[in-house]
Amino acid sequence: MARSGPKLTRIARTLGVSAATVSNALSGKGRVSAELAEKIRATAAELGYVPSLAGRALRTGRTAVLGLVLPDIANPLFPQIAQAIELAASSAGYGVLIADSRGDVATQTKAIERLIDRDVDGMVIVPRRGTRIADVGCPVAVIDTPSTPGNTVAADHWGGGRQIAEHLKALGHRRVLVIGNNPASNVQNDRIGGIRSAFGEAAFVEILWIEALEREAGKGCPLGLAEKVAEGFTAFACVSDLHALRALTELQRAGINVPEKASVTGFDDLIWSPVVTPALTTARMDMTRIAAIAVEALVKAIGERDPADAGIGAPVTAENAEVPMQLVVRQSSAAPPTTQFQPQTIANAGTTAPARTTAPARTTAPEGEHQS
Amino acid sequence: MARSGPKLTRIARTLGVSAATVSNALSGKGRVSAELAEKIRATAAELGYVPSLAGRALRTGRTAVLGLVLPDIANPLFPQIAQAIELAASSAGYGVLIADSRGDVATQTKAIERLIDRDVDGMVIVPRRGTRIADVGCPVAVIDTPSTPGNTVAADHWGGGRQIAEHLKALGHRRVLVIGNNPASNVQNDRIGGIRSAFGEAAFVEILWIEALEREAGKGCPLGLAEKVAEGFTAFACVSDLHALRALTELQRAGINVPEKASVTGFDDLIWSPVVTPALTTARMDMTRIAAIAVEALVKAIGERDPADAGIGAPVTAENAEVPMQLVVRQSSAAPPTTQFQPQTIANAGTTAPARTTAPARTTAPEGEHQS
DNA sequence: CTGAAAGCGCTTACAG
DNA sequence: CTGAAAGCGCTTACAG
Numbered sequence: 001m002a003r004s005g006p007k008l009t010r011i012a013r014t015l016g017v018s019a020a021t022v023s024n025a026l027s028g029k030g031r032v033s034a035e036l037a038e039k040i041r042a043t044a045a046e047l048g049y050v051p052s053l054a055g056r057a058l059r060t061g062r063t064a065v066l067g068l069v070l071p072d073i074a075n076p077l078f079p080q081i082a083q084a085i086e087l088a089a090s091s092a093g094y095g096v097l098i099a100d101s102r103g104d105v106a107t108q109t110k111a112i113e114r115l116i117d118r119d120v121d122g123m124v125i126v127p128r129r130g131t132r133i134a135d136v137g138c139p140v141a142v143i144d145t146p147s148t149p150g151n152t153v154a155a156d157h158w159g160g161g162r163q164i165a166e167h168l169k170a171l172g173h174r175r176v177l178v179i180g181n182n183p184a185s186n187v188q189n190d191r192i193g194g195i196r197s198a199f200g201e202a203a204f205v206e207i208l209w210i211e212a213l214e215r216e217a218g219k220g221c222p223l224g225l226a227e228k229v230a231e232g233f234t235a236f237a238c239v240s241d242l243h244a245l246r247a248l249t250e251l252q253r254a255g256i257n258v259p260e261k262a263s264v265t266g267f268d269d270l271i272w273s274p275v276v277t278p279a280l281t282t283a284r285m286d287m288t289r290i291a292a293i294a295v296e297a298l299v300k301a302i303g304e305r306d307p308a309d310a311g312i313g314a315p316v317t318a319e320n321a322e323v324p325m326q327l328v329v330r331q332s333s334a335a336p337p338t339t340q341f342q343p344q345t346i347a348n349a350g351t352t353a354p355a356r357t358t359a360p361a362r363t364t365a366p367e368g369e370h371q372s
Numbered sequence: 373m374a375r376s377g378p379k380l381t382r383i384a385r386t387l388g389v390s391a392a393t394v395s396n397a398l399s400g401k402g403r404v405s406a407e408l409a410e411k412i413r414a415t416a417a418e419l420g421y422v423p424s425l426a427g428r429a430l431r432t433g434r435t436a437v438l439g440l441v442l443p444d445i446a447n448p449l450f451p452q453i454a455q456a457i458e459l460a461a462s463s464a465g466y467g468v469l470i471a472d473s474r475g476d477v478a479t480q481t482k483a484i485e486r487l488i489d490r491d492v493d494g495m496v497i498v499p500r501r502g503t504r505i506a507d508v509g510c511p512v513a514v515i516d517t518p519s520t521p522g523n524t525v526a527a528d529h530w531g532g533g534r535q536i537a538e539h540l541k542a543l544g545h546r547r548v549l550v551i552g553n554n555p556a557s558n559v560q561n562d563r564i565g566g567i568r569s570a571f572g573e574a575a576f577v578e579i580l581w582i583e584a585l586e587r588e589a590g591k592g593c594p595l596g597l598a599e600k601v602a603e604g605f606t607a608f609a610c611v612s613d614l615h616a617l618r619a620l621t622e623l624q625r626a627g628i629n630v631p632e633k634a635s636v637t638g639f640d641d642l643i644w645s646p647v648v649t650p651a652l653t654t655a656r657m658d659m660t661r662i663a664a665i666a667v668e669a670l671v672k673a674i675g676e677r678d679p680a681d682a683g684i685g686a687p688v689t690a691e692n693a694e695v696p697m698q699l700v701v702r703q704s705s706a707a708p709p710t711t712q713f714q715p716q717t718i719a720n721a722g723t724t725a726p727a728r729t730t731a732p733a734r735t736t737a738p739e740g741e742h743q744s
Numbered sequence: 745c746t747g748a749a750a751g752c753g754c755t756t757a758c759a760g
Numbered sequence: 761c762t763g764a765a766a767g768c769g770c771t772t773a774c775a776g
Binding site: 390392393396405408429431 | 748
Binding site: 050052053054055057058063065068073074075076078079080082083086087090095096097098099100102111114117118119220222242245246248249250252253255257258271272274275276277278279 | 422424425426427429430435437440445446447448450451452454455458459462467468469470471472474483486489490491592594614617618620621622624625627629630643644646647648649650651
């Protein structure tokens with residue numbers, strides 16, 4: 001072993017007892033007299049005994065290692081996730097093996113296989129659109145969104161969307177552009193659904209899908225936000241802080257001051273959100289709690305599992321759980337340039353297409369419209 | 373084992389040979405006749421044999437696992453690093469265990485200890501200021517900067533700084549503010565050193581340390597960049613894209629167009645750099661190569677190492693290596709508002725403090741000054 | 745070229 | 761309450 005410490009037998013010899021007794025004392029399983037157990041524990045601590053995971057793994061079939069599968073490790077959320085999972089796992093006595101798949105589905109399958117070949121006791125998977133988590137053969141906890149079929153631990157993305165929308169609504173925004181990347185993402189759809197549901201008839205909400213736009217206009221193309229402002233949009237609710245950043249800089253570049261002329265909000269409270277000017281209003285997930293729940297479920301499933309029955313058909317899973325998101329209000333959101341508080345007039349407004357105006361006019365603003 | 377596949381003996385039985393022969397055939401070590409070896413390999417593949425790492429680890433003292441130590445996992449560079457290391461490691465047959473320490477030195481020591489307790493064969497450490505990598509007791513590869521004493525693999529940060537400076541110099545900038553976080557960072561100092569050295573007497577270069585500023589003005593305080601522009605600075609060379617982002621938005625917010633009125637550059641090509649408006653000019657590390665070198669060095673050291681001699685006093689390490697950085701020119705940098713090409717007049721200019729001007733005046737611009 | 749034997753460090757029934 | 765024995769799956773000298 002590449003280890004320095006003493007082994008179990010060393011402690012046994014030192015104390016003149018059997019290895020079995022030492023093992024029992026340390027694990028608290030077999031019956032060992034209180035005083036002997038205490039003596040053993042003391043000696044073990046003194047000698048700096050650390051059990052060999054390899055020996056234990058070979059015997060018990062448990063490696064005390066969890067796999068963390070990130071289909072797209074470039075995801076800026078990764079640091080948050082990895083940190084939270086690592087903390088939860090190590091607190092529970094587990095190590096975390098990372099597996100990346102650079103967005104590629106085939107690579108991902110390979111990555112999961114490698115993890116299995118390494119005998120992880122379970123894995124945490126953060127899926128991206130199209131991820132198939134079939135017969136993995138070990139307990140799996142999926143971190144995604146509650147709307148995903150199957151057992152998952154997730155932030156309440158829908159609720160997060162509602163919070164963002166309520167915030168914007170209270171500020172007086174009546175024309176908001178929601179910016180998402182891809183409609184195939186459950187997370188994004190939940191967030192957007194929450195936003196729309198909270199606005200209800202109180203605002204005209206339009207959605208811009210970046211990926212669709214980029215397919216035509218090219219990667220990194222302008223989002224055309226200045227035009228949107230000209231059309232009367234006063235708020236840009238982005239499904240991720242990365243998009244919010246893109247929106248913010250595009251607006252600023254066009255000479256549109258945020259938040260005076262337009263508000264921008266994001267999601268996830270990514271690293272740059274507090275340092276950007278103006279700082280981004282966002283909704284953050286409670287990663288610590290999500291990770292804790294995921295790992296706890298995993299540990300439980302691992303404990304209940306018979307190490308013998310591996311292989312296909314034994315995908316144990318985490319219980320469903322939903323963790324509230326937290327709204328973080330910063331400077332990027334404020335009341336719209338022309339504050340309009342006439343929510344009563346909304347119900348029967350029925351224009352289908354938003355009127356083009358250079359700036360949100362005081363009285364003719366097309367508020368209260370809703371998307372078809 | 374939490375495994376599905378067949379074990380070695382299963383293959384041996386199937387073929388009517390001994391386990392030893394199977395092992396030898398598969399590893400190519402002991403002498404086994406070519407045809408039997410082939411038959412064994414075929415059967416192993418057919419049966420989907422995957423060796424038990426636990427069994428092997430117990431016997432050989434090698435776990436085939438590398439530890440990845442990130443003193444500050446929140447580091448936005450983390451995804452790049454983790455991805456590159458994971459790829460290099462898995463290509464070499466190693467798994468990657470992550471260890472986080474949330475910026476805390478004590479936690480870090482704990483994290484490294486946990487890794488050792490898990491018998492990693494080696495580790496990759498990305499240190500942050502003040503990290504002590506002492507007698508870890510296993511091969512270690514440090515990813516930092518060549519100026520760090522000890523064996524490291526690193527990007528040529530100094531060279532990267534030079535590239536940034538040459539770029540800015542060629543554009544015509546003669547008054548640049550370098551923005552760093554903390555002078556205790558070797559990486560930052562190298563980058564800054566490279567910048568200064570490339571500018572030489574060709575420009576007046578001043579340094580702004582964010583951390584020092586924030587200690588007085590508070591976390592997230594304005595950097596006062598508009599004032600700097602008023603003082604005649606036309607370029608802001610940031611030591612990280614995170615700072616560049618902060619600079620960019622602060623300038624934009626102040627109504628200073630980038631790059632027309634001021635250029636901004638960063639480092640590391642972080643995820644948002646290409647999508648921001650204007651996209652950030654930056655210098656990126658070749659993480660793939662750095663990771664490859666680090667892992668290769670580790671694997672070599674592990675191979676040469678006697679599994680028996682563990683413990684204190686055996687910190688093998690990676691050979692020193694330096695990987696060039698690559699300049700990525702995007703829209704955030706351009707010629708300064710008033711192009712001034714009079715490098716000849718520079719040598720004997722000697723004002724100590726820059727003259728305060730509202731805008732870089734055509735002829736009186738305090739170019740060619742150098743810091744004391 | 746091939747196989748029998750031992751043993752890596754641990755835990756788990758099973759006796760005593 | 762304590763210990764002797766067996767065995768997890770592999771690899772490595774060592775015989776043959």
